Amino acid sequence: MRTDTDRASARGLRSELRGLGTDYAAPEGRHVLGAMTFGTRSFAALHPDGHPELGIRTASPGFDTVQEVWTTDSRPEHGTDHGLAFAHDGEYLYCIGHIPEFGVYQHHSRSAYESAFRLIDELGYPHIFRMWNFVGAINGNNAEGVEIYRDFVAGRAEAFASYGDGTGRMPAATGIGMHGTGIGFAFLACRSGAVRHIENHRQTPAYHYPQEYGPKPPSFARATRLLPGSAEDRGTLFVSGTASILGHETVHAGDVDQQCKVTLENIAELIGSANLSRSGLDHGYELTDLDSLKVYVRHPEHLPIVRAKCAEAFSARAGIAYLHADVCRSDLLVEIEGIVPDPTW
Numbered sequence: 487m488r489t490d491t492d493r494a495s496a497r498g499l500r501s502e503l504r505g506l507g508t509d510y511a512a513p514e515g516r517h518v519l520g521a522m523t524f525g526t527r528s529f530a531a532l533h534p535d536g537h538p539e540l541g542i543r544t545a546s547p548g549f550d551t552v553q554e555v556w557t558t559d560s561r562p563e564h565g566t567d568h569g570l571a572f573a574h575d576g577e578y579l580y581c582i583g584h585i586p587e588f589g590v591y592q593h594h595s596r597s598a599y600e601s602a603f604r605l606i607d608e609l610g611y612p613h614i615f616r617m618w619n620f621v622g623a624i625n626g627n628n629a630e631g632v633e634i635y636r637d638f639v640a641g642r643a644e645a646f647a648s649y650g651d652g653t654g655r656m657p658a659a660t661g662i663g664m665h666g667t668g669i670g671f672a673f674l675a676c677r678s679g680a681v682r683h684i685e686n687h688r689q690t691p692a693y694h695y696p697q698e699y700g701p702k703p704p705s706f707a708r709a710t711r712l713l714p715g716s717a718e719d720r721g722t723l724f725v726s727g728t729a730s731i732l733g734h735e736t737v738h739a740g741d742v743d744q745q746c747k748v749t750l751e752n753i754a755e756l757i758g759s760a761n762l763s764r765s766g767l768d769h770g771y772e773l774t775d776l777d778s779l780k781v782y783v784r785h786p787e788h789l790p791i792v793r794a795k796c797a798e799a800f801s802a803r804a805g806i807a808y809l810h811a812d813v814c815r816s817d818l819l820v821e822i823e824g825i826v827p828d829p830t831w
């Protein structure tokens with residue numbers, strides 16, 4: 487984790503990955519839309535300053551405690567609704583929620599997502615472009631003996647089935663573990679920006695995974711490109727949590743070194759010009775264009791090797807946070823997400 491402030495942006499919207507310990511002050515002319523705090527507590531609440539803050543318990547010796555702060559150039563309004571806390575500024579909406587521990591999550595993840603879809607309709611932010619889900623005991627079993635990740639995924643899929651035209655609106659996402667129990671989630675949506683969801687030719691779309699990974703497939707795209715309204719620039723590319731999966735299969739179970747290699751290759755292919763041109767984008771990117779990286783590591787003893795691999799692959803200027811979390815399949819050891827900021831910023 488770098489000690490100064492790192493930035494990644496969509497026009498009007500920026501992400502800053504910062505260390506904890508000091509109060510955050512938005513730069514002149516900017517306003518906090520919301521925050522995600524990777525520390526010692528899991529919660530979803532409005533901060534005393536007004537903005538929604540999602541707390542995710544990942545703190546562990548040797549790992550980073552960080553905050554991702556989303557800022558915009560218009561002053562947001564804040565509110566709560568059906569257990570959700572949100573802020574919106576006329577173009578962007580940031581919304582968070584926390585599902586407490588339950589024996590079975592399916593119904594609760596479905597209703598949380600349905601509340602989220604209702605909220606974006608009511609407030610008028612129809613395009614979700616990034617989602618995060620932090621699932622406690624993700625590889626543990628629920629009260630019916632179903633893996634908690636699969637339990638969560640089934641409810642989310644039910645909500646997505648009645649959201650728009652199904653798979654066409656599934657955004658970039660992260661589905662990862664956290665310490666403790668319950669599920670924390672956050673998402674970003676926009677009003678007038680153009681949103682395009684992108685797949686990776688090396689990987690089966692998650693929403694087409696076969697049933698061996700759970701009764702319902704996961705609802706997300708490999709990346710989402712956000713082109714702010716009226717902009718003629720390249721936009722911002724949000725890269726989903728990415729792991730050592732080729733087709734739909736985990737490769738290199740038990741080998742963190744090779745899992746890092748495949749994960750980095752998956753991201754490089756995803757954001758490269760050949761893959762993006764399949765989605766009609768005319769620019770490609772490289773790993774060194776990524777910023778606001780989050781690297782989730784299952785076993786603390788793997789941190790040095792993962793750190794070395796990432797330092798080699800990413801720009802020395804990029805913000806990178808190393809976080810201690812279980813990954814959604816018990817054979818996955820590492821997962822990486824990031825943002826390619828708009829190059830005009």
Ligand code: 3EB
Pocket residue numbers: 619639659660661662692704705706726727728729731814
């Ligand atoms: C994978 O590719 C790894 O359930 O929202 C990555 C990103 C993963 C998002 C999710 C899961 C999710 O299947 C896991």
